[in-house]
Amino acid sequence: MSVAALPNVRADFPVLEREINGYPLTYLDSAASSQKPRQVIEAMEAFYSYSYGTVHRGVYELGREATELFEGARERIAEFVGWDPDCSIFVRNATEAINLVAYAWGRHNVGPGDEVLITEMEHHSNIVPWQLLCEDTGARLRYLSVGESDELSLEELDAVLAEGRVKLVSVGHVSNVLGTINPVEEIARRARVAGAVTLVDGAQAVPQLPVDLRALDADFYAWTGHKALGPTLGLLHGRRDLLEDMRPFLGGGHMISRVEREHSSWRELPGKFEAGTNAIAEAIGLGAAVDYLATVGMENVRAHERELTAYALERLPEVEGLTLYGPCNLAHRGGVVPFTIEGMHPHDVAELCDREGVCVRAGHHCAQPLMRALGVGATARASFHVYNSRGDVDRLVHALRAARAVFGL
């Protein structure tokens, strides 16, 4: 599937009609957060305009309608990644999904002498919750290293698992900095053989890859809607037996079956983990987003991102002094291109790109341990989604050349 096969997609994103500083908006920061198609915006507007009511309570028509729309969205979102809707829990974002597991599972299953295994390429959201868990429980946090090819080593994983102390492996499906697509099916399989539970952080994967959680077969899978063309709403998918055994994370309304003066009993899944009023419109918006992605076809999205990444890796080295990071093997790489320019700090690169309407991220990308492993303080990063084109890469190259000229390079 070529880029030309997605001709009408760009027109679906109203924000792309904007100009920034007299230039057409060139949005290359989808790994941070994606733009939204009008189908998502209209679904949320229609809900607020005509069908708004709270869910799971009202006996009146609006309440029934809102509940149908909300639970219907959950079913379609769960189907989109191949999981049981009852075991698909709405949370605020991927960070909250990981924290849910760290608190509701970790605090009761990890103890002194146990180990939690993560990797050097994790986002802070898949580091800090485990640091807190280890501080609270006396467990040890260990890291798999990022090798020279910017990929993980299954041999190193096996060696750490063989020591027999790992209770949990938590690994990103796709690195938000390097774009590395990790072999998470194989990691989950090996962890299970070693008696460890696996969590996969899919925040960068669900937006750009076909994801089938039944085939992947991890114990927990976290992701977030706002990078997948939807609103700010996260998902935690989990194995039913684990979720049923876990204590609730947050207590409050809706998550209970019965409340006595001294104790309570819990609602069945997924309500047990959804205390308080849900983000109803966000769920409906995310339902529209996965419908949109399913219509485009995730295989096509992946092919599109791969082609754009290849084009960027071909063109960016034309900019003098530019260093690229990330795997060379495009089969193991998502639509993320980190780079630095000799003699310029990434912040200044991003500021000067903005002069030509080109939005790129600069900084540590919430991955400071990885930055130290790479030996750089910060990088600039371009990332893609369905609405990007080769022309966007061309405009980036132009903006980078202009930026170097400002710096007298």
Next chain:
Amino acid sequence: MDALYRDYILDHFKNPRHFGTLEPHDLDFHDHNPLCGDELGVHVRVEDGRVADLRFHGQGCAISQAAASITSGELIGMDVSEVEQLDAAWVIDQLGIDISPTRRKCALLSLKVMRGATTGDASWPE
């Protein structure tokens, strides 16, 4: 000419004044900008209550590096009590360019570490 990246800003970025380490020193402080990871430290030598000499060190963007370099000449010779009184407006005036909200902490990092060294106050300058 660019409104932000003026020639003298880029000159201070490329050829920072009073940059490196200072041994021996009486005061030191090191901090970073949590938004972008820029890091800056300072060594200060004090004689008779005055800043006798200083060196900034670290890595960061043109704005944070230029702010450290431009202000370093002004800071040397100041009474430590004067340093304690310096505020954000002083740094931005020294820089001589408009600073947008997104670059404000870049501009203020050097004063933050200088105040941290002289007063122990690690808060962002107002």
